Amino acid sequence: MGRWEPGARERLVMAAVDLFTEQGYDATTVTQIAERAGVTKSTFFRHFPDKRELLVAGQETLCRLLTEGITEAPSGASPLEAVAAGLERASTAMGPMSREIAPRLKAAVAASTELQERDALKSVSLAAAMTTALVARGVSDPAAAVASELAVLAFKRGYAEWSEADRAPDDGFAACLRKALDELRTASASLGLG
Structure with a gap:
Protein backbone atom coordinates (compact mmCIF):
# COMPACT_ATOMS: atom_id res chain seq x y z
CA MET A 1 0.00 0.00 0.00
CA GLY A 2 1.40 3.41 -0.91
CA ARG A 3 2.40 5.67 1.93
CA TRP A 4 0.19 8.51 0.65
CA GLU A 5 -2.88 6.38 0.03
CA PRO A 6 -6.02 7.95 1.49
CA GLY A 7 -7.68 6.50 4.56
CA ALA A 8 -4.48 5.88 6.51
CA ARG A 9 -5.89 7.43 9.69
CA GLU A 10 -8.97 5.20 9.63
CA ARG A 11 -6.89 2.12 8.82
CA LEU A 12 -4.58 2.90 11.74
CA VAL A 13 -7.53 3.15 14.13
CA MET A 14 -9.03 -0.12 12.89
CA ALA A 15 -5.66 -1.90 13.04
CA ALA A 16 -5.02 -0.66 16.57
CA VAL A 17 -8.43 -1.70 17.85
CA ASP A 18 -8.03 -5.13 16.26
CA LEU A 19 -4.57 -5.60 17.78
CA PHE A 20 -5.64 -4.29 21.19
CA THR A 21 -8.48 -6.82 21.13
CA GLU A 22 -6.29 -9.70 19.93
CA GLN A 23 -3.23 -9.25 22.13
CA GLY A 24 -3.96 -6.45 24.58
CA TYR A 25 -3.03 -2.81 24.65
CA ASP A 26 0.28 -3.21 26.48
CA ALA A 27 1.55 -5.93 24.13
CA THR A 28 0.73 -3.92 20.98
CA THR A 29 3.47 -1.76 19.47
CA VAL A 30 3.27 1.21 17.12
CA THR A 31 5.23 -0.82 14.57
CA GLN A 32 2.64 -3.61 14.67
CA ILE A 33 -0.19 -1.11 14.24
CA ALA A 34 1.51 0.53 11.27
CA GLU A 35 2.26 -2.82 9.64
CA ARG A 36 -1.33 -4.03 10.11
CA ALA A 37 -2.62 -0.77 8.60
CA GLY A 38 -0.24 -1.05 5.65
CA VAL A 39 1.62 2.19 6.37
CA THR A 40 5.03 3.18 7.63
CA LYS A 41 5.83 3.98 11.25
CA SER A 42 6.48 7.60 10.25
CA THR A 43 2.97 7.75 8.75
CA PHE A 44 1.63 6.59 12.09
CA PHE A 45 3.39 9.48 13.83
CA ARG A 46 2.09 11.99 11.27
CA HIS A 47 -1.41 11.08 12.45
CA PHE A 48 -0.92 10.27 16.15
CA PRO A 49 1.67 11.20 18.80
CA ASP A 50 1.37 7.77 20.47
CA LYS A 51 -0.83 4.68 20.52
CA ARG A 52 -3.07 6.01 23.32
CA GLU A 53 -4.28 8.80 21.06
CA LEU A 54 -5.72 6.31 18.57
CA LEU A 55 -8.67 5.78 20.87
CA VAL A 56 -9.60 9.44 20.97
CA ALA A 57 -8.95 10.07 17.30
Missing part, protein backbone atom coordinates in the same frame (compact mmCIF):
# COMPACT_ATOMS: atom_id res chain seq x y z
CA GLY A 58 -12.23 11.92 16.76
CA GLN A 59 -12.26 13.87 20.02
CA GLU A 60 -11.41 17.24 18.47
CA THR A 61 -14.14 16.81 15.88
CA LEU A 62 -16.59 15.69 18.54
CA CYS A 63 -15.80 18.72 20.74
CA ARG A 64 -16.17 21.04 17.77
CA LEU A 65 -19.52 19.57 16.74
CA LEU A 66 -20.88 19.63 20.29
CA THR A 67 -19.93 23.27 20.76
CA GLU A 68 -21.21 24.28 17.31
CA GLY A 69 -24.56 22.71 18.08
CA ILE A 70 -24.74 24.49 21.43
CA THR A 71 -23.68 27.82 19.92
CA GLU A 72 -26.22 27.58 17.10
CA ALA A 73 -29.15 26.49 19.31
CA PRO A 74 -32.04 28.98 19.31
CA SER A 75 -31.41 31.98 21.58
CA GLY A 76 -34.24 31.04 23.96
CA ALA A 77 -33.10 27.43 24.35
CA SER A 78 -32.62 26.14 27.89
CA PRO A 79 -29.20 24.71 28.78
CA LEU A 80 -30.51 21.16 28.24
CA GLU A 81 -32.09 22.13 24.92
CA ALA A 82 -28.77 23.64 23.87
CA VAL A 83 -26.82 20.51 24.79
CA ALA A 84 -29.46 18.45 22.97
CA ALA A 85 -28.65 20.53 19.88
CA GLY A 86 -24.97 19.81 20.48
CA LEU A 87 -25.61 16.09 20.78
CA GLU A 88 -27.70 16.16 17.61
CA ARG A 89 -24.83 17.84 15.75
CA ALA A 90 -22.27 15.41 17.20
CA SER A 91 -24.31 12.43 16.02
CA THR A 92 -23.38 13.35 12.44
CA ALA A 93 -19.76 12.33 13.10
CA MET A 94 -20.63 8.79 14.08
CA GLY A 95 -20.85 6.51 11.09
CA PRO A 96 -20.68 2.80 10.38
CA MET A 97 -16.97 2.59 11.29
CA SER A 98 -17.67 4.03 14.75
CA ARG A 99 -20.42 1.51 15.29
CA GLU A 100 -18.34 -1.37 13.95
CA ILE A 101 -15.38 -0.82 16.27
CA ALA A 102 -17.41 0.09 19.36
CA PRO A 103 -17.56 -3.40 20.97
CA ARG A 104 -13.83 -4.02 20.37
CA LEU A 105 -12.95 -0.56 21.64
CA LYS A 106 -15.04 -1.11 24.76
CA ALA A 107 -13.21 -4.40 25.42
CA ALA A 108 -9.79 -2.81 24.86
CA VAL A 109 -10.58 0.04 27.27
CA ALA A 110 -11.95 -2.36 29.89
CA ALA A 111 -8.73 -4.37 29.77
CA SER A 112 -6.32 -1.45 30.22
CA THR A 113 -6.02 0.96 33.14
CA GLU A 114 -4.14 3.41 30.92
CA LEU A 115 -6.96 3.43 28.37
CA GLN A 116 -9.55 3.82 31.11
CA GLU A 117 -7.70 6.90 32.31
CA ARG A 118 -7.54 8.28 28.75
CA ASP A 119 -11.26 7.63 28.31
CA ALA A 120 -12.00 9.51 31.53
CA LEU A 121 -9.93 12.46 30.32
CA LYS A 122 -11.93 12.45 27.09
CA SER A 123 -15.15 12.80 29.10
CA VAL A 124 -13.69 15.68 31.10
CA SER A 125 -12.60 17.40 27.88
CA LEU A 126 -16.02 17.05 26.27
CA ALA A 127 -17.76 18.41 29.38
CA ALA A 128 -15.34 21.34 29.58
CA ALA A 129 -15.92 22.25 25.93
CA MET A 130 -19.70 22.17 26.37
CA THR A 131 -19.53 24.13 29.63
CA THR A 132 -17.50 26.85 27.90
CA ALA A 133 -20.01 27.01 25.03
CA LEU A 134 -22.95 27.25 27.45
CA VAL A 135 -21.29 29.95 29.55
CA ALA A 136 -20.68 31.90 26.33
CA ARG A 137 -24.47 31.76 25.80
CA GLY A 138 -24.98 33.38 29.20
CA VAL A 139 -25.69 30.23 31.21
CA SER A 140 -24.37 30.36 34.78
CA ASP A 141 -21.27 28.26 35.40
CA PRO A 142 -22.99 25.77 37.78
CA ALA A 143 -25.94 25.25 35.42
CA ALA A 144 -23.59 24.93 32.44
CA ALA A 145 -21.50 22.34 34.29
CA VAL A 146 -24.55 20.26 35.27
CA ALA A 147 -26.00 20.39 31.73
CA SER A 148 -22.62 19.43 30.27
CA GLU A 149 -22.16 16.48 32.61
CA LEU A 150 -25.66 15.27 31.75
CA ALA A 151 -24.79 15.59 28.06
CA VAL A 152 -21.61 13.52 28.50
CA LEU A 153 -23.58 10.86 30.35
CA ALA A 154 -26.28 10.95 27.65
CA PHE A 155 -23.60 10.58 24.98
CA LYS A 156 -22.12 7.54 26.72
CA ARG A 157 -25.51 5.92 27.29
CA GLY A 158 -26.73 6.70 23.79
CA TYR A 159 -23.51 5.46 22.23
CA ALA A 160 -23.70 2.21 24.18
CA GLU A 161 -27.29 1.61 23.09
CA TRP A 162 -26.56 2.53 19.47
CA SER A 163 -23.42 0.41 19.22
CA GLU A 164 -24.87 -2.63 20.96
CA ALA A 165 -28.35 -2.60 19.41
CA ASP A 166 -29.27 -5.15 16.79
CA ARG A 167 -30.18 -2.81 13.95
CA ALA A 168 -28.80 -1.31 10.76
CA PRO A 169 -25.42 0.40 11.32
CA ASP A 170 -26.66 3.88 10.40
CA ASP A 171 -29.96 3.65 12.27
CA GLY A 172 -30.70 6.29 14.79
CA PHE A 173 -27.65 7.44 16.72
CA ALA A 174 -29.30 10.84 17.14
CA ALA A 175 -32.46 9.09 18.37
CA CYS A 176 -30.42 7.10 20.92
CA LEU A 177 -28.84 10.32 22.18
CA ARG A 178 -32.23 12.07 22.50
CA LYS A 179 -33.67 9.08 24.34
CA ALA A 180 -30.73 8.95 26.76
CA LEU A 181 -30.93 12.70 27.45
CA ASP A 182 -34.70 12.47 28.01
CA GLU A 183 -34.21 9.60 30.47
CA LEU A 184 -31.57 11.59 32.36
CA ARG A 185 -33.80 14.68 32.39
CA THR A 186 -36.59 12.59 33.92
CA ALA A 187 -34.21 11.01 36.43
CA SER A 188 -32.92 14.47 37.42
CA ALA A 189 -36.47 15.72 37.97
CA SER A 190 -37.21 12.73 40.19
CA LEU A 191 -34.36 13.71 42.52
CA GLY A 192 -36.40 16.64 43.82
CA LEU A 193 -33.72 19.16 43.01
CA GLY A 194 -35.11 22.52 42.27
